[in-house]
Amino acid sequence: MKRIILFIGCLCFLCSITAQDRLLENSITPQQLQEVLQPTEKWVTYPAYTDRSAWTTRIPAEIRENIIKAGEKALAYEWKPDLATDYLAYKRRGEILTGRKNQTTLNTLVLAELVEGKGRFMDAIINGTWFLCEVSWVHSAHAYFQKDQSGLPDPDEPTVELVVADIGAQMSWIYYFFHDELDKVSPLIAKRIRNTVYQRLIDPYFARTDYWWMGFTPQEVNNWNIWINYNVLQAVLLLEKDTAQKATYVYQLMRSVDRYIDVQHPDGTCEEGPSYFGHAGANLIKFLDLLDRATDGHVNIFSNEKIKNIGRYIRRANIHNQYFVNFSDAAAKCFVSPGAVYLYGKKIGDRQLMGFASDFARRNGWKDKLHTGSLFARLLDDVLDAREILEGDSASIEETSFYFEDGQLAVARDSHRSDEGFCFAAHGSNNGVSHNHNDVGSFMLYYNGKPILIDVGVGVYTKKTFSSERYTIWTMQSGYHNLPTINGTDQHAGKKYHARNVRFTDRGKTVSFSADIVAAYPEETGVAQWIRSYTLKRGHRFTIADQWKLNNRNGEQILNFMTVCTPEIKDGYLLLKDKDFTLKMKYDSGLLQPSIETIPLTDKQLLNNWNVEQLYRIRLTITHPALQGKAQVYLEKM
CATH class of the missing domain: 2.70.98.70 (Beta-galactosidase; Chain A, domain 5)
Structure with a gap:
């Protein structure tokens, strides 16, 4: 079919200002939100740690074995703090020496214990959580948020950035799954986990609105917004006990994410490129899915065309297998998250997008990679949904061209x-x-x-x-x-x-x-x-x-x-x-x-x-x- 599109570039920004702005805020009032927020046991879809049958039946045997083997290897890991000179290296030479191995190793251990359930990884998990409570979570490249500009993280001015948010959500899930088991060893462990997440993530987040990535300043937001907000939403829903306070927190997160959605192109273009889709669009669908479940479906914007297009972007920007259109800082080859892409297709009713995710997972050995990662909830989602994704239908290339106007x-x-x-x-x-x-x-x-x-x-x-x-x-x-x-x-x-x-x-x-x-x-x-x-x-x-x-x-x-x-x-x-x-x-x-x-x-x-x-x-x-x-x-x- 003949198709001709003419687009005048100077109108691009004006076209993005639509009546759909503030999608989340306009979907519910703060009072209504408080009334519909669900207790944790209603929205968490994971099996309880003690539900051994579910952990066995929901995860394919090969994936379970890989997870346990990775956990066994992680038992020998030595927890290593980032030294002062590791932080100062960024200030002095522009070199990044602070790492995430401690965090990802802890995720491996937690996943192994959940899958096996025999308690043999528990001491290592206690060591890892206690260790992380003792050391800074801030990435060396992100210490610039604080008043002190020496390059060292200031514990008296907790900074909310990407790694802090990742670890905060991770620790919240450890608290949720293992609270009772940790209390058997010492009530100080779970208590300290909860207190530390509040001190480093939840309290600092809601104490200010001037972080550029929140969207309440003139600076335009990017993937930092949805990345951090998705993590904070997990922490708030898991740890906050006061329903009114929880609703206040969640509504503030919704307001911030609205600022992210507002600046996205209606056609779904991710200006940061496909390799950033895993931090942007993928975290958006995870945030929206979690919000949908936590409100029992009362906050649901999946039918919105912009939301649909943000997900479809990743399929439309694919060239072949791991090669994607890579303008800006995007990498030419990227391993998109099949789990998040599949979920996106499922939530918006796009079987081609679901099939694209299943095909990508099968072609690229995804099932062999499901034992570690920095985003715990997304990793756990992948593990529990792996069978459905790997057995999903294939997709075809329906469009031989696509233009993102x-x-x-x-x-x-x-x-x-x-x-x-x-x-x-x-x-x-x-x-x-x-x-x-x-x-x-x-x-x-x-x-x-x-x-x-x-x-x-x-x-x-x-x-x-x-x-x-x-x-x-x-x-x-x-x-x-x-x-x-x-x-x-x-x-x-x-x-x-x-x-x-x-x-x-x-x-x-x-x-x-x-x-x-x-x-x-x-x-x-x-x-x-x-x-x-x-x-x-x-x-x-x-x-x-x-x-x-x-x-x-x-x-x-x-x-x-x-x-x-x-x-x-x-x-x-x-x-x-x-x-x-x-x-x-x-x-x-x-x-x-x-x-x-x-x-x-x-x-x-x-x-x-x-x-x-x-x-x-x-x-x-x-x-x-x-x-x-x-x-x-x-x-x-x-």
Whole structure:
């Protein structure tokens, strides 16, 4: 069916302001919330620790065995505190040395004891919980929230951030499951767990509203909001005994999450990318599901179209298997949470999304990974729901293209098979999104499910990544994306650097995307118009076209392309070689002069994403640029 979409980028923000704002607050009053909040035993769907039959029957034998083996290995773990110099390393050198091994090991032990139920992991669990009550939970990169800026965590000013929230929820579940067992050893243990969660998470959270991620300040929120709020909701529901106080807390959490939902695009685009969906959309569905159960269905917004689209984004942004569209800080390869994605599909009634999760779980050995993790409740959900997910129906690719109008993101492929032919993604947007790279108008291209022209992604996070020096990192710069360098100048950062006149068209045999990217470059660049377009002629070739109007020529015009393939320059074309195929990259040799730069990879995250020791930057320099002109580059299989 012929489908044409025209979207004017400057209207993007206005379109996101809808009558659906404040979905949670508008669904119930504080008084009504207090009346419908359920006691813990009504909303917790997990078996009690003492219900040994349920723990045996609900978990597949192979997964139970893996969990117990991991627990046995964890019995030998030595609890190691983060030293003062580990914290100071971030302040001094931008190096992150504080870890999460203590927390994840404790989760492994707790899971093993729940599954086995013989008490042999209990002493190790007591050691782990007591240890965590003794040491700081704050991540070294997040100590900046406190007044003291020395780099050390201040116990007199508890800071609420991601790791504190994770551990707080984890400890709340330990209290819930093992309260009676711990009291048999000493009543001080459970008491201390509860007191510590209040001191470090619950009380500090509700004592202030000025954390940027809460959404009550002018700063726009991101995945921190829903990540932290989901954890705090668990802690409040499990530990708070006063119903009126609990309702007050829950309503405040709802108000904060509304601020997160409000800034999401109606089409579901996750600007932070698919690898952040596990922290964003996945935690959103977990929060909403928990709220739905805790209110006996009285707070239920799953029928809202924006909520549905946030979940569908992850399927629509998939290229093939673990490869996803990865603009911004997203990794090219990510292991999406099959449990959360399956739940999302189930709650919104989307069987394709459920099937996508089941397929992903089966293809990627998910069942062998269900023994540790940093988010305890999500881990436990996965373990208890594994059989249903692994036995779920498969999904098909119904859409050979999809355009996210609000996010200005296009994804299109040759066929209904993800491992067959070309698949490209392109976006307009702006250079002021969360976890931004300067990449307005960039694209990525895959063939037979394998990367060809790529978005490199981001390396291991350091202090520099989130500082004023961010754009000195090469992976953040437009010159290391599939974009032009205009008059020797690359794109700048900030929301005002954006795409204009973004257009997407799918006519069946051909798919095209275009944007004027001139406003992504500073005014002094001296360019009046630069239209970058991409055309997929299904079953044949992929074309990159540039059309420009320069005010002057005061630097080089270079078309940059990043590739994971081995490039080889021929007469009038390049070969892009993969071990399974070779593509021809054709260009006008009378207009464009090719060169190739080798970029060695030393960063662990980039090495893991691309499985090669070097990438290549292809640079096609326009040799005789007129003030007005155009150039085309074609890719096709040899």
